[in-house]
Amino acid sequence: MFRFRKPERRSTLDVWIACGFFLVAYIAAALLDLNDSWRLWTQPFRMIGLDALPMALAITVGIVVWFAWRRWQEGEESRLALSETVERLQVEVEERKHAQEIAQVLSETKNEVLDNEYQRSEQLAQVSKMGDFLAAASSPEELKEISAKCLRNLLPHLTVGVMFADKSFSRWQLHSAWGEYHERIHPHVDAEQCWVLRRGQQYADQSNTQTMLCNEANVTELKTVACYPIFCREMQFGVLHIRSAEWQEHILSAEEEKMIVGVCNTIGLHFYNAQLRAELSMASNRDELTGLLNRRGLGNTLKREITAAGQQGYKVTVAMIDIDHFKAYNDTYGHPEGDKALKFIAEQLASNLRARDVVARYGGEEFILVLPNTTKAEAYKKLKAMLVSINKASVSSSECCKPITLSIGIATSPDDQTDEERLVKLADTALYAAKKRGRNCVIPYISPHANNRIATTQA
Numbered sequence: 001m002f003r004f005r006k007p008e009r010r011s012t013l014d015v016w017i018a019c020g021f022f023l024v025a026y027i028a029a030a031l032l033d034l035n036d037s038w039r040l041w042t043q044p045f046r047m048i049g050l051d052a053l054p055m056a057l058a059i060t061v062g063i064v065v066w067f068a069w070r071r072w073q074e075g076e077e078s079r080l081a082l083s084e085t086v087e088r089l090q091v092e093v094e095e096r097k098h099a100q101e102i103a104q105v106l107s108e109t110k111n112e113v114l115d116n117e118y119q120r121s122e123q124l125a126q127v128s129k130m131g132d133f134l135a136a137a138s139s140p141e142e143l144k145e146i147s148a149k150c151l152r153n154l155l156p157h158l159t160v161g162v163m164f165a166d167k168s169f170s171r172w173q174l175h176s177a178w179g180e181y182h183e184r185i186h187p188h189v190d191a192e193q194c195w196v197l198r199r200g201q202q203y204a205d206q207s208n209t210q211t212m213l214c215n216e217a218n219v220t221e222l223k224t225v226a227c228y229p230i231f232c233r234e235m236q237f238g239v240l241h242i243r244s245a246e247w248q249e250h251i252l253s254a255e256e257e258k259m260i261v262g263v264c265n266t267i268g269l270h271f272y273n274a275q276l277r278a279e280l281s282m283a284s285n286r287d288e289l290t291g292l293l294n295r296r297g298l299g300n301t302l303k304r305e306i307t308a309a310g311q312q313g314y315k316v317t318v319a320m321i322d323i324d325h326f327k328a329y330n331d332t333y334g335h336p337e338g339d340k341a342l343k344f345i346a347e348q349l350a351s352n353l354r355a356r357d358v359v360a361r362y363g364g365e366e367f368i369l370v371l372p373n374t375t376k377a378e379a380y381k382k383l384k385a386m387l388v389s390i391n392k393a394s395v396s397s398s399e400c401c402k403p404i405t406l407s408i409g410i411a412t413s414p415d416d417q418t419d420e421e422r423l424v425k426l427a428d429t430a431l432y433a434a435k436k437r438g439r440n441c442v443i444p445y446i447s448p449h450a451n452n453r454i455a456t457t458q459a
């Protein structure tokens with residue numbers, strides 16, 4: 001392709017070209033001069049003495065041709081310059097277009113990243129809110145409700161079932177389900193059939209073989225399954241079950257999965273804490289030796305019963321029970337035998353009660369019975385019979401080294417007192433009278449004076 005020459009080189013070339021033209025014109029003129037017709041044609045000029053005119057004309061023609069050629073060449077050069085400029089501009093336009101496309105892609109990616117970040121921060125806010133609510137939950141039912149709600153907010157677009165263990169931890173009941181195919185999720189699953197529960201790990205199946213699927217997954221027409229355990233320290237509390245009607249390599253993206261596993265672990269931790277709290281509260285309200293309520297456990301129960309009795313207009317009778325000569329029993333047969341005897345009495349008392357009655361170990365060898373909806377006379381009759389039956393049972397039981405007798409004092413609310421502590425104190429006053437009266441008897445509280453009199457009267 002023709003390229004532009006630099007101006008200084010072009011001017012030198014132009015001189016040479018002009019000389020060339022001149023030479024060509026001169027040679028042409030000389031050759032023409034040899035030609036007859038040329039001589040004939042220039043004859044008139046010679047006759048009038050203008051011999052040089054043909055040469056001058058030839059030179060002029062040469063110069064004109066040269067100028068025409070120069071003009072043509074310059075036009076060619078500017079056309080070339082123009083086409084190069086156009087080419088350059090086209091390249092520039094292409095480059096700009098490309099840059100614009102990159103900018104567009106970058107801006108879209110940025111928006112996507114921002115959207116994802118926003119979504120993630122929303123989800124984190126929800127998870128942290130869930131953590132607060134879970135920490136404040138006061139029952140397993142509340143924990144289940146809060147967990148299911150949070151999971152629903154995090155995975156609203158999928159078919160999901162949230163299952164929690166029943167009391168025996170052998171069956172997982174469907175608590176909540178949502179999504180297009182939620183009706184196809186089974187209402188319960190047995191622990192032995194669930195790979196998540198058996199392995200204690202998340203389980204996903206996106207193959208179309210279904211060989212490893214639990215019965216729950218096989219019977220439904222849904223295809224891909226992903227299950228996540230809700231557990232803590234080997235204790236399984238629930239399962240998050242996600243289904244899809246399509247074969248999918250991943251139901252959840254890697255990011256979503258990471259978040260869901262974290263949420264399930266948090267829920268598991270709260271269930272575990274709640275269980276620990278319940279066990280702790282149970283332990284602090286229970287007597288270790290007999291398994292009965294202890295004095296702390298009794299406090300709340302007695303208060304509740306007295307309030308209910310006041311509201312519903314019935315009577316509650318409290319019986320304070322003490323084993324007779326228990327120090328001597330311990331001294332004679334040893335402390336371990338004394339423990340056995342205490343357990344025996346606890347079992348006897350519990351087995352003689354109605355479902356609503358409460359028995360507690362008040363301390364040492366003292367027990368308390370709370371008998372709702374029982375008058376003093378009814379309690380007296382019932383406890384007298386109990387006294388005899390426990391004594392009889394102790395005779396034949398291998399738990400007791402010798403027959404055991406009990407002394408019992410009773411007081412009734414609202415007749416004697418409506419305050420639980422004072423009511424127990426009155427029952428204790430009656431018990432003191434029973435001891436004084438010779439033990440192995442039931443004494444109702446009447447008044448300090450009357451009880452004193454009863455105590456000193458021979459049985």
Ligand SMILES: Nc1nc2c(ncn2[C@@H]2O[C@H](COP(=O)(O)OP(=O)(O)OP(=O)(O)O)[C@@H](O)[C@H]2O)c(=O)[nH]1
Nearest residue numbers: 322323324325326327328330335336338339364365
């Ligand atoms: N084995 C055993 N003995 C206990 C336990 N708690 C308290 N005791 C014993 O219970 C006995 C109570 O004795 P006391 O308060 O003198 O009464 P008692 O000997 O039963 O005499 P009375 O009540 O007047 O008939 C003490 O010897 C305590 O050591 C326990 O958990 N296990």
